[in-house]
Amino acid sequence: MDYVATGGNVKVLAKAIHSLSRIGDELYFEHQDDGLALRTVNSSRSAFASFFLSPLFFQRFHTCPGHTFRCKMPVKSVQSVFKSLSSLEKTVEKCRIEWKPERSQLTFTLHCKHGLLKTHNLSFQDCESLQAVFDKEGCPNVLRAQPRLLVDTVLNFPPSLEEVTVSVSGDRMWLKNHVEDKTDQFKAMMTELCLSSEEFDHFSVSLQTSITFCLKELRGLLVFAESTGLPISVFFDDPGRPVVLSVSDSVLEANFVLATLSEDAHQNNNNNSKRASPPTPADDFMCDDMDSYLIAMETSEIAGASSQKEPQPSSSHGPPMPNHRVFLDSVMEEQQQERDEEEDLERPPNKKFRSLFFGSVSPTPSQVANQTTHSQDVLASDSEDEG
Amino acid sequence: MPLSTQSQQEDQQYVLVATLDNVRNLSNILKAITFKDHAIFNATQNGLKVTVEDSKCLQANAFIQADIFQEFVIKEDSVGFQVNLTVLLDCLTIFGGSTVPGVTTALRMCYSGYGFPLTLFLEEGGVVTVCKINTQEPEEPIDFDFCSTNVTNKVILQSDSLREAFSELDMTSEILQITMSPSEPFFRLSTFGNSGNAHYDYPKDSDMMELFQCTKTQTNRYKMSLLKPSTKALALSCKVSVRTDSRGFLSLQYLVRNDDGQICFVEYYCSPDEEVNDE
Known part of the structure; x- marks a missing residue:
């Protein structure tokens, strides 16, 4: 397997890897006869991103026919190959990606100005194909805009904002920041803005709807789209169904699939009275609608169900996991286990945190006593020294 | 020269006097060797050599030739002392070390000999700061015998x-x-x-x-x-x-x-x- 990218395409490749690095920790690298796929999924599996580079993207796209190559590696290590994007643009003339069957490393070679040669041999792990199931064409709503429009729009929101709500009508699109908690809503600065359909290259809305998704991934794709100047298409459906952000030209295609907050969560947010008994809606939510949104992945269903038992109000350590779902297919067992472990890991901290908290509370008298005596000891020895 | 107001008599007690119109010419180069606190200073007729060492495996030397200084007077063949480099750099940049063109801090660095502090007179825009940094027993730098x-x-x-x-x-x-x-x-x-x-x-x-x-x-x-x-x-x-x-x-x-x-x-x-x- 041997690819060579030259000139501006090296930068495109680097930008693609940088935007993938904003989503997941691992880069899935898959060679196919019709191109190279770079994919990632985030740890809560609410976002999936993929870049597909066609053979024409490369100056050389050589492979043993019929031979598939698939691996995953930490996205950080690939990122380190393309560390400084600014110098990359000025200095790198050619990038070669090579793999020989007898080797357990993938070789990235950058040919730079002044004859400088940078070679990175990166270790990788075997893996199964990472695929998300989504149907762009089936989405009732399709918007397409120049990256500049979306960049300028997103700039209005504070960098700390995690989620944004997009609502569409026949000729308008509204964006506003999504605030999780009603109590937060009073504190938070609300930003809302409206874009007219004329600002878009393409605006077709057949379902008036309102979806909420993470801004982080959108920002990741925007970085890529802005640097390549390619328009972004947004495909979406009902809340709870994934939104697909897509960028493509003749030699590459990028798809970012993001989970959206399901309708129930919206209602929770909009309905003040329900706030009185928070755990109940969380349970209702789990039993009722969630299953219908979980389409493909058995593994995700099992693990998802377990994760939903987590009481919702205590989601202080991350985005509201139970509401987000991406529909991933054919992820190998190892990943399932990983995921289960992750889930296990993710769940206990809450309990742990509580037990720690109680632990520190209950033995207080003795601990305090110990601490004071200890510090007194130190003080005493110090004063002795001084004396 | 703003700092030449010092009386000649006062100067005579110093074994080393070095003045710089722009303190950055010294502070910048010292920053390049700042990785440990202790710096060994050794001044000869040729100029100033500052040495910093780590773990007996690494040695950094900065050489500031005598002609970099506007004035460099040394009364002995060799003058050695050790100071805390971080403290020295803090003093040298006491006016903020601005990089605005035309605004420079002038320095007059004086040392009276063994046991005396290193005295810095720093002047910027008519304001003079005097810093005295305690000196330490100079250690012998490691000879890496790199020929x-x-x-x-x-x-x-x-x-x-x-x-x-x-x-x-x-x-x-x-x-x-x-x-x-x-x-x-x-x-x-x-x-x-x-x-x-x-x-x-x-x-x-x-x-x-x-x-x-x-x-x-x-x-x-x-x-x-x-x-x-x-x-x-x-x-x-x-x-x-x-x-x-x-x-x-x-x-x-x-x-x-x-x-x-x-x-x-x-x-x-x-x-x-x-x-x-x-x-």
Whole structure:
């Protein structure tokens, strides 16, 4: 397997890897006869991103026919190959990606100005194909805009904002920041803005709807789209169904699939009275609608169900996991286990945190006593020294 | 000269007096060797040499020639003392070390001899600050015994190209391996980190290579943690000479041009990490 990218395409490749690095920790690298796929999924599996580079993207796209190559590696290590994007643009003339069957490393070679040669041999792990199931064409709503429009729009929101709500009508699109908690809503600065359909290259809305998704991934794709100047298409459906952000030209295609907050969560947010008994809606939510949104992945269903038992109000350590779902297919067992472990890991901290908290509370008298005596000891020895 | 208001009599008690119109010419170069607090100062008629050491494996020297100073008076053959370099730098930049053109801090540095503090008079915009820094017993710097006659391999590179490599080096690697060879790969920096290994190869006919004198293939490893401070010197410099001797000791010499276009040198010596069999 041997690819060579030259000139501006090296930068495109680097930008693609940088935007993938904003989503997941691992880069899935898959060679196919019709191109190279770079994919990632985030740890809560609410976002999936993929870049597909066609053979024409490369100056050389050589492979043993019929031979598939698939691996995953930490996205950080690939990122380190393309560390400084600014110098990359000025200095790198050619990038070669090579793999020989007898080797357990993938070789990235950058040919730079002044004859400088940078070679990175990166270790990788075997893996199964990472695929998300989504149907762009089936989405009732399709918007397409120049990256500049979306960049300028997103700039209005504070960098700390995690989620944004997009609502569409026949000729308008509204964006506003999504605030999780009603109590937060009073504190938070609300930003809302409206874009007219004329600002878009393409605006077709057949379902008036309102979806909420993470801004982080959108920002990741925007970085890529802005640097390549390619328009972004947004495909979406009902809340709870994934939104697909897509960028493509003749030699590459990028798809970012993001989970959206399901309708129930919206209602929770909009309905003040329900706030009185928070755990109940969380349970209702789990039993009722969630299953219908979980389409493909058995593994995700099992693990998802377990994760939903987590009481919702205590989601202080991350985005509201139970509401987000991406529909991933054919992820190998190892990943399932990983995921289960992750889930296990993710769940206990809450309990742990509580037990720690109680632990520190209950033995207080003795601990305090110990601490004071200890510090007194130190003080005493110090004063002795001084004396 | 704003600081020449000192009386001649007062000057006579000092064994060392050095004045600078622009303190940055001293502070910048000292920053290039700041990785430990203790700095050994040694002044001779030729100028000032400041030495900082770490773990008995790394030594950095900054040379500030006498003619960099507007005035450099030394009453003994050699004057040595040790001060806390961090404190000294704090004092030298006490006016904020502004880089606004036309605004410079002037310095008059005086030392009365063994047991006396190092006295700094700093002036900017008519405001004078006097700092006295306690001096310490000077230690004897380690002699790395790096002789130019024992040098096996030497390359001189423009700092730009090496800066790029150093900024990208995989810091998860414990060591930096330097290979110098009369044949390929000529000059190679390698790291062995968590994600795999990386090599940076400079061909000998590169525009960035000013001099290439390699006689024998040599591969040596140096602790990344020890070499890391040298990037400060690299950042300031315009050229760097990389030399290794027959024992594998590394010498990095940086040519630094100051604000006034004068040339100073910073030198790093580093002992090799372990013996590596030539492959």
